[in-house]
Amino acid sequence: MNILIIEDEARIANRLKRMTSEFFTDKTINIIVCDSLQKGVEQIGKHPPDLLLLDLNLNGEDGFKVLEQMVAASFHTIIVSANIDKAITAFTYGVLDFVPKPFDQDRLFMALTRFVSPAIKPDEGIKYLAVKRAGQVRLINITEVIYIKGAGIYTELQLKNEQTELHDKSLEHLQQILSHKFERIHKSYLVNFEQVEKLLTNSGSRYSLLLKTGEILPVGRSKYKELKNKSI
The missing domain is CATH 2.40.50.1020 (LytTr DNA-binding domain)
Known part of the structure; x- marks a missing residue:
């Protein structure tokens, strides 16, 4: 399983990587960390992940610029961001979950559980499906x-x-x-x-x-x- 983390703060990126590794202890996973939107998009172009953990504010760059592209892709996206005012919009676009910063292990594990458990569905669901043409x-x-x-x-x-x-x-x-x-x-x-x-x-x-x-x-x-x- 390939997991991509796009996060510009090294401390948070390392914490996400460590916790994600602890959650998937029973699986073989490969976690790549990119510290900018550009590097992340390039990585996705070369090797699409199974799961993306995406911050919405990356060195002043707006993650929403690529969010439509991400939710239209084959993989799931979990937003990890302090911009909780963007949560409703993110869910509308079809992200799997929105983990607000600061986060703890329990909250991240809840999001990752949604990724591995199809039976856990959102209360409202998404309002749009993004398609590429x-x-x-x-x-x-x-x-x-x-x-x-x-x-x-x-x-x-x-x-x-x-x-x-x-x-x-x-x-x-x-x-x-x-x-x-x-x-x-x-x-x-x-x-x-x-x-x-x-x-x-x-x-x-x-x-x-x-x-x-x-x-x-x-x-x-x-x-x-x-x-x-x-x-x-």
């Missing part, structure tokens, strides 16, 4: 997403305007940051439950969901009982 980052309001389909290491966002956008994060990673309004109904689908019409039972013990758009999606057998108990 032709080198540009575009923010898509989460209310515009009907469902998300797994496509290998990528995902396809099916939107209300009938367009499809490709996202770099996997279904598993998106499931961690999306609110409980999005349900995993199948190994290949996450659905916005506000867009569901009803649950269907088909012959041969097969199940599916009818969406308000008229589209029908498969439901995994292991998910059927759980979905049946929901108000659809």
Whole structure:
């Protein structure tokens, strides 16, 4: 597992590295520390991490300048910053967690636990999904997403305007940051439950969901009982 820390204060960077190493004692990890935004972006370009720990104020540089790029990438981002007034915006953009400075081991471990435990979901979830197209980052309001389909290491966002956008994060990673309004109904689908019409039972013990758009999606057998108990 590759972890990147972008932090310009050496004392804090070393503390983050030490605590992160202590958290992942049962895993083989490689931690790289960059003390500037430029070095961090260059490192990501060469070797994308599995997890990024990012400060928002780096020698006067604003980490929000690259935040859209980071949350559109395949990896998760945890913000570690004293700029707690930026927390709401950071969550809106789709970071996994926001650890305010000064922090202790318990708070950092809580954030890292969210990284390794997909079942721990945010109360509200993100408001936008950042997608990259032709080198540009575009923010898509989460209310515009009907469902998300797994496509290998990528995902396809099916939107209300009938367009499809490709996202770099996997279904598993998106499931961690999306609110409980999005349900995993199948190994290949996450659905916005506000867009569901009803649950269907088909012959041969097969199940599916009818969406308000008229589209029908498969439901995994292991998910059927759980979905049946929901108000659809």
